[in-house]
Amino acid sequence: MFTITSPFLIIAGLATGLVFGFLLQKAHVTRYHTILNQFLFRDYTVLKVMLTAIITGAVGIWGMRSLGLDFPMHVKSAALAANIVGGLIFGIGMALLGFCPGTGMAALGDGSRDIYPGILGMIVGGGIYAELYPSISANFLKALGITAEIAGKTTTKVTLVDLTQISPWYFILALIIIALAVFTLIEKVLEPKTQKHSNPPTTQAATTTT
Secondary structure (H helix, E strand, O other), X not given: OEEXXXXXXXXXXXXXHHHHHHHHHHOOXXXXXXXXXXXXXXXXXXXXXXXXXXXXXXXXXXXXXXXXXXXXXXXXXXXXXXXHHHHHHHHHHHHHHOOOHHHHHHHHHOOOOOOHHHHHHHHHHHHHHHHHHHHHXXXXXXXXXXXXXXXXXXXXXXXXXXXXXXXXXXXXXXXXXXXXXXXXXXXXXXXXXXXXXXXXXXXXXXXXXO
């Protein structure tokens, strides 16, 4: 097993970030109306991009680890109460702004001015969280936490692989199957229904004109 050095890690991060931002721009998820229409179930581009990114990330991460590359995973704590509250705040913020932090920064590179309040909100919110962290870390952040014994130590930074002790590729395979089912549902059912509603009946128009 060999370790990725810091300079290579930085260059690789910049390169993959540039490619990811380019793909986000090409998929039009750096535009407010694309994300708004996802929440209104009129455009499923965001959902398809997210599923593709999750599967690509899972295969890429575990594929590199299977090839012997050693890099930190930065697993976050499984604090369910904090995750639920944080998820609600994130969802409300994304619905109001029309961007998540990732698509927001890509939109900034795309020349969008709509993200300016969002960037200010991220800075202010991050500062407020940093100030409150000492008082909430001992109580709220540990509420409904899931723990596991890893390498003889009890930790809240657990994964499904840690809990089940089975290969991550079974979870990735299940994820791919679910994603394929969702893609099929979108393309066969949801998108045709959306196009039907977005295009008024042409027969009535043709009858009127004749």
